[in-house]
Amino acid sequence: MRREGLRKPARRGGLPIDGRRPTRLPFVAVVGRPNVGKSTLFNRLARAPLSIVDPTPGVTRDRLYAEVDLRGRPVGLIDTGGVEAEGTALGEMADRIRLQVRVALEEADVVVGVFDATSPPTVDDELVVDLLRRAGRRVLWAANKIDRVRDAAATSEFYRLGVEELQPISAAAGTGVGELLDRILAALPPAEEPEDDEADLPPADGPDDPPASPPPVPRVAVIGRPNAGKSTLVNRLLGTERMLVDERPGTTRDAVDALVETEHGPLVLIDTAGLRRRARVAERLEQLAALSAVRALERCHVALLLSDGSAEAGADQDRHLLGLAAERGRALVVVVNKIDLVRGAAALRELDRRVRDAFGFAAYAPVRFVSARSGRGVPELLRTVRRVHAAFNRRVPTPELNRFLETAVEKHSPPLFRNKPVRLLYAAQTAVRPPSFVFFANRPDGVHASYVRYLENRLRERYGFDGCPLRLRFRRGRP
Secondary structure: OOOOOOOOOOOOOOOOOOOOOOOOOEEEEEEEOOOOOHHHHHHHHOOOOOOOOOOEEEEEEOOOOEEEEEEEEEHHHHHHHHOOOOOOOOOOHHHHHHHHHHHHHHHOOOEEEEEEEOOOOOOHHHHHHHHHHOOOOEEEEEEOOOOHOOOOOHHHHHHHHOOOEEEEEEEOOOOHHHHHHHHEEEEEEOOOOOOOOOOOOOOOOOOOOOOHHHHHHHHOEEEEEOOOOOHHHHHHHHHOOOOOOOOOOOOOOOOEEEEEEEEOOOEEEEOOOOOOHHHHHOOOOHHHHHHHHHHHHHHHEEEEEEEOOOOOOOOOHHHHHHHHHHHHHOEEEEEOHHHHOOHHHHHHHHHHHHHHHHHHHOOOOOHHHHHHHOOOOHHHHHHHHHHHHHHHOOOOOOOHHHHHHHHHHOOOOOOEEEEEEOOOEEEEEEOOOOEEHHHHHHHHHOOHHHHHHOOOOOOHHHHOOOOOOOOEEEEEEEO
């Protein structure tokens, strides 16, 4: 059954963050058994530490996407979880990882199969070779950690698995990676010419303002404590089991991006592992996952704080996460999940009161109640995200802003500063994402904090900056 408000998820294509229509983006997947250095190679190719790198098997559990530039060619890079045979320590999780790897192989144009040159072929290596052979994709093979091998001929053992040409590399040191990159680029499908989209550009706001540019595709980060339902919500939006969904906290460790089409246009969704409560952030992996969540906030436009409505909604760490998003100037929506577990209208009203009290410092953030599992409230959430993102990109023309300022001052003039009047002379909007304004005054240091809040509230009322932090600065100006 087709879900309301959603279209079929976009499986391929560049992320149109600049208003242009996406061209087809080729994908390269990195696949192998655990601890062969897939994530190290991924990070080497991406030139940024996007994936969690740790010697513990099973660390990269999900598919991690990155859009990278390989010698001038835009490419979607996919890191995958380590493929293991049945009966391993990961148990059922190993089966889930193999399923996710198969989905990644369906998306990939080229696959890089990675072996560990420091050890002979294993049963898991054989499983990887069989899996890639069945996928029917162009496969390039690499023997990693060659810098730790005294006899390079030792890699010849992998040829008995039936692989063809094998590229020796050291992902950590960079040895041989250039040659592997040459082979990747040669194996990619021909590049497509981008479409010209200038005809779709909207007109400028007015003669006194900079030309208006099309708002970028909304980048939405889903943040929250472990097991709040982040992956379930993203899966609901994508319509496919893209994220690993497991009852154990911390199942999704990396920040993962996905492009999804809705009835009102595309969204880029960033799911994160969630930050554990401080007392529980003890393992190094969890600390790295927490860093990944913070980085996701740096890359998003709209942050959805997903709070568990069935347990401690509005807890301290929820407030901490909301504060992080607000400090970074991100648009905010508070999403209370699992309302299907809240029994009765009275309990729901009490939950609403508790959540709004807990997040009073960001009262401008709308609150939405959903059940990610059943889909209840999700269409309304999508509409809210669109509305908040539009406000996040809203620019007020300078003449209109100064008419607003004149009216606001007439209704409530600034308090005296050291028994002298404070006069607000004129204003201009200097930026969007977040909306930022500069007000020129005769005594900018004398504008009281209460009057700043007054102007913020009036701006929200007049121009609908729902969910947006506003940046107001005051500078000295002349009449």
